[in-house]
Structure formats: C-alpha cells, structure tokens
Amino acid sequence: MLLILTADLPVGRRGCRGAEIDCNLDFPCVSASLRLNSYAMISSREINIETWKRKDTYLFFRNYDSPFFNITATVEVSYTYRFAKKNNYSFFLLCLYASSKAANSIEEFRYRIRDHKLICYDEVHPGSTILLDDETFRYAYFKFDNDLHEFHRLGLETINHIKTNPVFEPHSEKDDAIYYTVIPWLSFSAFEHAKMHNATDSVPRIAFGKYSGKDNAMMMPVAVQVNHALMDGIHVAKYFEKFQEYLKQF
Numbered sequence: 001m002l003l004i005l006t007a008d009l010p011v012g013r014r015g016c017r018g019a020e021i022d023c024n025l026d027f028p029c030v031s032a033s034l035r036l037n038s039y040a041m042i043s044s045r046e047i048n049i050e051t052w053k054r055k056d057t058y059l060f061f062r063n064y065d066s067p068f069f070n071i072t073a074t075v076e077v078s079y080t081y082r083f084a085k086k087n088n089y090s091f092f093l094l095c096l097y098a099s100s101k102a103a104n105s106i107e108e109f110r111y112r113i114r115d116h117k118l119i120c121y122d123e124v125h126p127g128s129t130i131l132l133d134d135e136t137f138r139y140a141y142f143k144f145d146n147d148l149h150e151f152h153r154l155g156l157e158t159i160n161h162i163k164t165n166p167v168f169e170p171h172s173e174k175d176d177a178i179y180y181t182v183i184p185w186l187s188f189s190a191f192e193h194a195k196m197h198n199a200t201d202s203v204p205r206i207a208f209g210k211y212s213g214k215d216n217a218m219m220m221p222v223a224v225q226v227n228h229a230l231m232d233g234i235h236v237a238k239y240f241e242k243f244q245e246y247l248k249q250f
Contacts, residue, residue: 047118061229067199071236072190072223075244078216083250093155100126100144102242103178108231112175113200121176130162138166181207191223202227
C-alpha cells in the first residue's frame, strides 16, 4: 500500500511538503487506499447469479488465486487544471470527483462479492489517506455527492478535520468504496496495487500519476485494478471514457 501523502491544497499552493524529488507541485500529494466509513443510508441489491449474463465468466474467475487485472491509460486534464487555477479549487478533489462520478455511472464498478453472494451498491464512495507533518498518515472518508461544489466543500472540511484530529481509524469492514492512490511525483506507464491474497476482494483500485505537458495537452496516467470475476476490459474502457468526459466538463 502506497501511503506517501499530504493534506490536500487548492492548485497554486505547494502540496508536497518540501519534497526533494520532482513532482507536480500543484498536485496535492494525497494517496488513497482505504475502506470507507459507513453512511446514514447504504442501499444495495443482490444480483441473481443464476440468471446473470456473466455467470459462467464469474464462476470461472472465482477459482483464480488472483483474479485481478490492471489497465493503465492517460487522460487529458487541461480543462480540470485551468478550472482549478481559476476558481481556487483542489485539483485532486476535482479528479476524485470526476473519477468517482464515472465509476458510479458504470454498474460493474458497484458490484461486490460478499458471503458468496453478489451485490450491487446504489452508490460507492472514494477516500484518501492524509500525510501528517511527522510523515505518518491517517484515513479520511469522503461521501460522493453529484453536486461538485458540495463534494469539494465537504472534501476540504474532511481533510482539515483529519489534520487537526489525527486519529488512526481505518474501517476495513466497509466495501462501498473505491480505493485511490495518487503518485504526483511519477508519470507511470504501468502500476500494480498492493492487495491481500483474497480472490473475493472486489473493490476497484485506481491510481493517478504525475501529469505532464502544457496548456491544451496536459496528460495524466491513470491505472485501474479490478476483479475479473466482476467485469471485463470493456467496462474499464467505459470508465476511462466517462472519466475523460467528466474531466472536460469543468
């Protein structure tokens, strides 16, 4: 699990606490690989595996010791970066919002395996770990909200709360989540997330890398790891398509 993080800052402020390595200084150094806290209303439904169109594929990959696959591609973040600069928004939270919105729009990203059953959440939520001044981390929990301004406002409040109340409090029992990792110092072409030896682990993992380029050609690598029992490459491709679409809407 990669946990080199810091509290999020709006674009234009130094975000990596004086790091001596090259990184996107305007990209907040926030990594996320966590389990989300419970919310007041968590709604889900069970999928009937017997009538599910992917039944055979699901049962096939369930027998794998490691049924996960990774896909890395780039997305353009020029619009997002300019919006963040102009409106003093957090570039990280904008990317997190667009990615979470994309993931929630694709049903397969909301599937989870639980007690030999397949469920689908109505909504899943992102999260991040926050680096403290002493270079230890704490967990922050974000609730996804379709309202960008509300999501951003609550996101900043959550990060500030963790910085002032650094209680180590992971919630590993919750799976209505997307695990995120941000590596703003490296522009990678492949990435593999840390994972336990558990073939029923069904929470997608997404990593953002260092963006590069200028003006209208700013590109950011994004890596997605998912359980092949629950989805295929076409579903990850749909996620990238939606993610890019939402990034250009800022």
